Structures are given as C-alpha cells and as structure tokens.
Amino acid sequence: MDPYYWESEHGNFGDDLNLWLWDFLIPGFRDVRPDTLLVGVGTVLNRALLPEGRHKLVLGSGFGYGSLPDMRDSQEWDVRCVRGPLTAQKVGVDPKLGIIDPAVMVAEMPEFKGLPKKHKKSFVPHWESAIAGMWPVICQTVGLHYIDPRGDAKDVIREIAQSEMIVAESMHGAILADAFRVPWVAVTTSSSINSFKWNDWAQTVGVTYRPRHVPVSSRAEAIIKGARFWGVDFDAHQPALEDPNKRQIDESVMVAARAPKQTSLRVAAKQLLAAPSTLSLWQAARAAPQLSADHVLAERKERFLEVIAGVRRDYF
Known part of the structure; x- marks a missing residue:
C-alpha cells in the first residue's frame, strides 16, 4: 500500500506529513496490498491528481479544487472516511463519514x-x-x-x-x-x-x-x-x-x-x-482566539481510530 500526497516543489508541511503519519497509524501498511493507493491528508480528491485504474483507499481526504473523480466504482474506490461533511456531501457518501482531518492524529505521536x-x-x-x-x-x-x-x-x-x-x-x-x-x-x-x-x-x-x-x-x-x-x-x-x-x-x-x-x-x-x-x-x-471543545475533538479522534481498526481487519 502506497501513501499518496501532493508534493509541492516549494514544500508544504500539511501535505508532507503523509510521508510518516501513516507508518504510525497503520504500522506495516506499506507491506500489504501493493496495488492500493492510500489517499490521506490533503485536498486531493481531484480528478487531475489521482490516477485512474488503481485501487484507492480514502482515509480523511478532502475536496476543494477542480472536479471530483468518478468514485462510484467500489472495485476501484474504498471510501472509509473523508475530511468533513462538506466533502462527504460532494462525494455522495453518508455525512457521518465526514469525520476529521487525519492530521490531528499527529498529536498522539510520542515524539x-x-x-x-x-x-x-x-x-x-x-x-x-x-x-x-x-x-x-x-x-x-x-x-x-x-x-x-x-x-x-x-x-x-x-x-x-x-x-x-x-x-x-x-x-x-x-x-x-x-x-x-x-x-x-x-x-x-x-x-x-x-x-x-x-x-x-x-x-x-x-x-x-x-x-x-x-x-x-x-x-x-x-x-x-x-x-x-x-x-x-x-x-x-x-x-x-x-x-x-x-x-x-x-x-x-x-x-x-x-x-x-x-x-x-x-x-x-x-x-x-x-x-x-x-x-x-x-x-x-491580539484578537480572541478559539479552540474546539476537548470532548468534541476526542470523540472525532475515537471515530477515526475505529475506521483505522476496520482497515487493519480488512487489509491485513
């Protein structure tokens, strides 16, 4: 399984973290299902970015640019969750699958x-x-x-x-x-x-x-x-x-x-x-900052971990 990410020629940390985040979340994922592309953090649900004809596992990706690829073929697309409800609506999946941006899981890494x-x-x-x-x-x-x-x-x-x-x-x-x-x-x-x-x-x-x-x-x-x-x-x-x-x-x-x-x-x-x-x-x-509620963030992360557990059951 290969992780997909948008590689900016200038560098962009929000995309580059795909290079190591998935090794923490799904240890050993690189050694299973070599035909599968793991589509994770980033606004990459874009017809111009993702290759056709290859199986894709979507974990928390978002829409925002260009046009969506045709994601109706379940043989090519396994959409486990997307970044949020707006992307879920665009893709045409259950709004409950608009869970969270997986980048939040970086905070769980020991380092x-x-x-x-x-x-x-x-x-x-x-x-x-x-x-x-x-x-x-x-x-x-x-x-x-x-x-x-x-x-x-x-x-x-x-x-x-x-x-x-x-x-x-x-x-x-x-x-x-x-x-x-x-x-x-x-x-x-x-x-x-x-x-x-x-x-x-x-x-x-x-x-x-x-x-x-x-x-x-x-x-x-x-x-x-x-x-x-x-x-x-x-x-x-x-x-x-x-x-x-x-x-x-x-x-x-x-x-x-x-x-x-x-x-x-x-x-x-x-x-x-x-x-x-x-x-x-x-x-x-000097403006008043904001922060999500602890319990809301925790609940979203728990839901995302449930998705990860399902991926491990089905792909390993």
Missing part, C-alpha cells in the same frame, strides 16, 4: 508529546504567502514568532506545538494548533485561500471559520496571488485549474523577494509599504 512552550505567539502563513511576502520581517516587528510552512514537517509541527497561541493562514496550521490544544486565530490575505476546505474541517470540531483579513505584504506577493496592493490590481486572470499545483508562479518574483543583498533604504521602503499588513497582523495577534 510530539510533552514539548515545552517556547513561543508566546506564532504566525503560520499559507505557503504562497511564504514565497514572496514580507512576513518574517513583519512578525519581528509585531512580536510574533514566524513559522515557515515550507520547512521540514516535523520541525514546523514542533514549533506549532511549542507555541502558546497561533495566528494561522495555513489551514493545517490551525488544525495542528487545535490538535495540540493551542488556541488559534484564522487570517486570510487573498481570495485564493480556499474557504470550502476550512469550513469542511471546522464543522467536524464545532469551530467557526471567520478569518480576519490581512492585506498582502508586498508587490511580489500580490503578483503571485493576483491580488491588489496599494491601489494596483495584479489580477493575473489565470483560468481555474484542475490541478492547483500547476498554477504558474513567476520564479523571478520569488528570487527578487528573497535576494540577500538589499540596501537599507530599499528595505525601509518595503517595510513602509507593508504597514497595512503589519497593523492587521498585530490586531489579529
């Missing part, structure tokens, strides 16, 4: 238990924001610890667990914070953030997705997102893609954003232009 708190408040941007934004500088200005979602998945998760509060543009930043019982505040910088998948997860644990708006922090970030920056519209008018990972990103913008040699005057000018972003992030860091 992440009992970690000491190191950061008062941290910010986890979406991976697109991390590419060309001014967020590390802004975080330093407003007193937030910056967590780069493109880093090694285990390192990113430890930093989330070791924070006392999380400001999250990354959905899995909020999911992991909630799993580790770290209060969180959701923010968004552009319409490119997918609210469907946020609400899909939020409904499983009884929280509300009402993100605070934070403007993009740089011209480069606006170009990547097709957003507005200081009155200039950078809408690239890119057509909707079946595979969101194939959206074009101008590499020259990325290089310019992370160029190591910049004059102090240029840096100061960029910081001045990022003032609205700085103020909004400062306000978000």
Whole structure:
C-alpha cells in the first residue's frame, strides 16, 4: 500500500506529513496490498491528481479544487472516511463519514508529546504567502514568532506545538494548533485561500471559520496571488485549474523577494509599504482566539481510530 500526497516543489508541511503519519497509524501498511493507493491528508480528491485504474483507499481526504473523480466504482474506490461533511456531501457518501482531518492524529505521536512552550505567539502563513511576502520581517516587528510552512514537517509541527497561541493562514496550521490544544486565530490575505476546505474541517470540531483579513505584504506577493496592493490590481486572470499545483508562479518574483543583498533604504521602503499588513497582523495577534471543545475533538479522534481498526481487519 502506497501513501499518496501532493508534493509541492516549494514544500508544504500539511501535505508532507503523509510521508510518516501513516507508518504510525497503520504500522506495516506499506507491506500489504501493493496495488492500493492510500489517499490521506490533503485536498486531493481531484480528478487531475489521482490516477485512474488503481485501487484507492480514502482515509480523511478532502475536496476543494477542480472536479471530483468518478468514485462510484467500489472495485476501484474504498471510501472509509473523508475530511468533513462538506466533502462527504460532494462525494455522495453518508455525512457521518465526514469525520476529521487525519492530521490531528499527529498529536498522539510520542515524539510530539510533552514539548515545552517556547513561543508566546506564532504566525503560520499559507505557503504562497511564504514565497514572496514580507512576513518574517513583519512578525519581528509585531512580536510574533514566524513559522515557515515550507520547512521540514516535523520541525514546523514542533514549533506549532511549542507555541502558546497561533495566528494561522495555513489551514493545517490551525488544525495542528487545535490538535495540540493551542488556541488559534484564522487570517486570510487573498481570495485564493480556499474557504470550502476550512469550513469542511471546522464543522467536524464545532469551530467557526471567520478569518480576519490581512492585506498582502508586498508587490511580489500580490503578483503571485493576483491580488491588489496599494491601489494596483495584479489580477493575473489565470483560468481555474484542475490541478492547483500547476498554477504558474513567476520564479523571478520569488528570487527578487528573497535576494540577500538589499540596501537599507530599499528595505525601509518595503517595510513602509507593508504597514497595512503589519497593523492587521498585530490586531489579529491580539484578537480572541478559539479552540474546539476537548470532548468534541476526542470523540472525532475515537471515530477515526475505529475506521483505522476496520482497515487493519480488512487489509491485513
């Protein structure tokens, strides 16, 4: 059995954790049913992503981009659970199968238990924001610890667990914070953030997705997102893609954003232009955070473990 996950060329911890989470949840799964593809954490129920003609075991995946594959053939699809009720409705399965995002189970791994708190408040941007934004500088200005979602998945998760509060543009930043019982505040910088998948997860644990708006922090970030920056519209008018990972990103913008040699005057000018972003992030860091109820999260995790037990009975 092979685990499927979306591999970003830039790195994204919420997807990369598939590489080791399933070895913890289903030890030995790699050695059984070599014909089966385990479709787990991620918004990957997408016709453009998953191969046809191969047996697929769906454990907690979500819908949110492109179009769904035809999942009616039980010989090819074994849907045990999906991320939430919105995905269940789209797929056409019992809403009770919209259990939880499996990423919450990371908190049960021994290596992440009992970690000491190191950061008062941290910010986890979406991976697109991390590419060309001014967020590390802004975080330093407003007193937030910056967590780069493109880093090694285990390192990113430890930093989330070791924070006392999380400001999250990354959905899995909020999911992991909630799993580790770290209060969180959701923010968004552009319409490119997918609210469907946020609400899909939020409904499983009884929280509300009402993100605070934070403007993009740089011209480069606006170009990547097709957003507005200081009155200039950078809408690239890119057509909707079946595979969101194939959206074009101008590499020259990325290089310019992370160029190591910049004059102090240029840096100061960029910081001045990022003032609205700085103020909004400062306000978000002082907003009232939320957290799912202990018993609700525990009940969802128990239901997911029951699904895992069923998989072990049927596949081993």
